[in-house]
Amino acid sequence: MPELPFIQVLVEHLASLLTGCTITHLHLASPSVLKTFEPPLSEARGRSIDLVRRAGKFILLDLSGGLSIAVHLMRNGRLRVGPTRVRGQRAPRLSKDVAFIMTLDDDREVRFVEIGPKKRAALYVLPTDGMLEREPLLGLGLDPLGDEFTPDRLKGMLALDSGQLKHFLTLQRYITGIGNAFSDEILWEAQLSPFVRASKLTPEEIAALYQGIRATLTRGLEEHRQEFEDHGPAKEPVKLLRVHRHGGEPCPRCGTKIAEVAYAERETYYCPSCQTGGKVYADRRLSRLLR
Ligand SMILES: [Zn+2]
Numbered sequence: 001m002p003e004l005p006f007i008q009v010l011v012e013h014l015a016s017l018l019t020g021c022t023i024t025h026l027h028l029a030s031p032s033v034l035k036t037f038e039p040p041l042s043e044a045r046g047r048s049i050d051l052v053r054r055a056g057k058f059i060l061l062d063l064s065g066g067l068s069i070a071v072h073l074m075r076n077g078r079l080r081v082g083p084t085r086v087r088g089q090r091a092p093r094l095s096k097d098v099a100f101i102m103t104l105d106d107d108r109e110v111r112f113v114e115i116g117p118k119k120r121a122a123l124y125v126l127p128t129d130g131m132l133e134r135e136p137l138l139g140l141g142l143d144p145l146g147d148e149f150t151p152d153r154l155k156g157m158l159a160l161d162s163g164q165l166k167h168f169l170t171l172q173r174y175i176t177g178i179g180n181a182f183s184d185e186i187l188w189e190a191q192l193s194p195f196v197r198a199s200k201l202t203p204e205e206i207a208a209l210y211q212g213i214r215a216t217l218t219r220g221l222e223e224h225r226q227e228f229e230d231h232g233p234a235k236e237p238v239k240l241l242r243v244h245r246h247g248g249e250p251c252p253r254c255g256t257k258i259a260e261v262a263y264a265e266r267e268t269y270y271c272p273s274c275q276t277g278g279k280v281y282a283d284r285r286l287s288r289l290l291r
Pocket residue numbers: 251252253254255256271272273274275
């Protein structure tokens with residue numbers, strides 16, 4: 001699933017393409033993608049796109065007249081901007097992957113596509129005013145690159161959570177924008193075990209975690225900006241990750257083989273030397289097969 005650096009660069013790219021354009025037509029190809037009923041989607045017609053921004057993993061389009069569209073790509077959602085292929089009200093022949101098409105006043109369109117059989121991506125129409133206090137944005141935690149995210153706030157959040165540290169990092173109610181990949185990257189940077197209880201961290205470990213979050217996401221953002229300088233990001237690049245999806249390869253810090261544990265379709269990658277005091281955890285997928 002796309003995470004903060006990827007979504008932020010996508011938002012910057014979409015802002016450069018869409019700001020100032022007016023929406024002339026909306027085609028909801030897959031009605032199940034739309035999660036709100038009031039205000040209706042048709043309300044967006046005729047409005048201009050004033051601002052494109054990000055809240056956690058959500059992409060927000062603020063339209064003129066106080067209306068906003070929020071998009072969550074989930075794992076396989078994509079937003080593509082290109083020349084329009086839909087004219088007027090005539091129902092076009094579309095692939096099952098097309099969820100939504102927004103036609104603009106300059107002969108371009110935004111296509112919201114979700115690849116594959118699992119349809120989980122989501123579209124919301126919301127009044128801009130008070131939007132962050134409504135579902136689905138209600139309850140989102142702090143932006144890890146924002147000013148409000150301080151070592152003290154992190155300490156307070158950790159004290160509330162008895163789960164494993166990796167899981168804590170992926171919960172959007174504490175810190176937003178971090179998922180399965182960047183939680184591994186952050187914990188490797190901070191030299192902390194993904195499996196330790198969040199509430200059990202020492203003050204030194206909390207300081208290391210804070211630095212790890214800031215440094216990893218700042219660098220990730222810079223590298224994503226460089227990688228996708230001329231075109232929008234299409235796919236999360238594995239080469240910009242240091243340990244996640246690099247199982248069996250040498251740790252970039254110490255050369256130990258990166259270990260991999262899979263649990264509930266989520267893979268965790270870590271360096272046994274740098275992060276878990278030499279301990280290698282059993283891969284539960286493998287133990288299940290051997291049982
Ligand atoms: Zn290492």
